[in-house]
Amino acid sequence: MPSKFKIAPLALALAAGLTALSASAQEQLVRIGVSGPLSGANAFAGKDNENGVRLAVEELNAQKLKVGGKLLRFELMSEDDQGDPKAGVNVAQKFADAGVKFVLGPYNSGVAIPASRVYNDAGILMSTVGTNPKITQSRYPNVFRIVASDNQVGGSMAAYAAKELKIKTVGVIDDRTAFGQGIADEFAKQARASGLSVAGREFTNDKASDFSSILTAFRAKKVDAIFFGGYAPQGAPMARQMKQLGLSNVRLLGGDTLCSPEMAKLGGDAVGENVLCAQAGAMLDKQPGGPAFKTRYKQRFQRDPDVYAPAFYDQTMFIAQAIKSANTVDAAAVGRALHTMSYQGVAGTYGYDPSGNLKKTAVTVYTFKGGALSPLASY
Structure with a gap:
């Protein structure tokens, strides 16, 4: 009798393990990195950007999207680049080491310019609100500016x-x-x-x-x-x-x-x-999905969105649509899809030219x- 009680927990543990393996085999993890200033004077902006991505990730997971028969599970990985170029390059390398394939940020142009090379070399798709024209002048195929330039x-x-x-x-x-x-x-x-x-x-x-x-x-x-x-x-x-x-x-x-x-x-x-x-961008309140986004954001984070939360949210959603269209989570294939597609977001319409700049944007x-x-x- 005693031996039966010892075997039962072991059998349950094995069964649980097999179930978990089966579940993970049916899942495709998609890590979304966010690089921005989470400390210092511009921490308010970094947190706002992160919140925009977080809201998108939560809504995407609720949609239960599938690619290649596998359920996509989006996971947010946020890092503080301190608004500093050196720290931003270190964050880029950390994301590369962690297998992140899609990054929202950096927020600061001075960080985005050197970090873009690291992301390009690592095969990571980078979407930045950095407005300095130099960011896209290298014409890296997977670097996108998701707002108007300087x-x-x-x-x-x-x-x-x-x-x-x-x-x-x-x-x-x-x-x-x-x-x-x-x-x-x-x-x-x-x-x-x-x-x-x-x-x-x-x-x-x-x-x-x-x-x-x-x-x-x-x-x-x-x-x-x-x-x-x-x-x-x-x-x-x-x-x-x-x-x-x-x-x-x-x-x-x-x-x-x-x-x-x-x-x-x-x-x-x-x-x-x-x-x-x-x-x-156009006036958020005048966009079809703008007011509803502001309401969802405030309910989730108990504050109004700041400048770029809508753009970070929109680009995360656009990336998900491109993953679905390309039927893969491969960053290069998703980047090619982004260059050929257009997306109506809460802050406006997104579509990119060969350099990764928006084809058309309001100011x-x-x-x-x-x-x-x-x-x-x-x-």
Whole structure:
């Protein structure tokens, strides 16, 4: 009798093991990596991006998609690249070692440029919101920019400043990052082409908090607006210091990184209709799936989506559609499918040219009203 009681647990364990093996044989694991700043001043953006992918992964798993007769199981693997190029390259190598074939990120252009080579060499498909044109100039077949580039965003902001705001003289500041310098270059180029006078070009860095000397110099030049190529953690105190220096009537212009609730949160009453920013994509609330996405996001994460959660969500869903279309999880085959397909996401329509840039994308100019983004125009 005692021996029977010893055998029974062993038999159950073997049966459970065989069942698990059978289940895994019918499953295809798809690891989705996310590379972004989960620490430091831009951690709010990194977490927002991660949440966009997480929501997509959860919804895809609920759909129970199959490829080659196997159930796809999507798994999120998120890593902190600290917004630092060296750390971003290390994250890329970590993903390669872990067998990740699809990566959403990096967030920062300065990280995306060197990391793209690692991803290309490892056969990993990379989808970034880095806007610097250099990212796609290498024409790696599996590198995709899922938003508008600096050329489009910076150019749209300059066109709006000239045509709608009737700005005559503008000062330009950048934070010397690949993103900040790139978008400031494009803005300045388009500003001159639109008839604006660029009164000067000043530089800071992405750790700075005191901009009084730069702002004082621009005050002396009587500029109508200041364009800042940089991120919200510097843009918000810049807006506060402009107010303190009596530059309340001088508009602060920027790219997509200033189109963040973080601007209003950090800038307080210094951030209002004096601040304008240009963001890739059409107005989310005007898109067919936009309001429903915002509702699902808030229910899941108890906060509103920030700038890029919709794009990260959309591209994850697009990758899943491409996997289904190609009938494989091979990254190269999925990349080829992405180049030939189009996808209607919550933030707009996605389709890529041979370099991995969006064939067509809207750019929306926003301002702030009551601490919230308020759209002004789409291009």
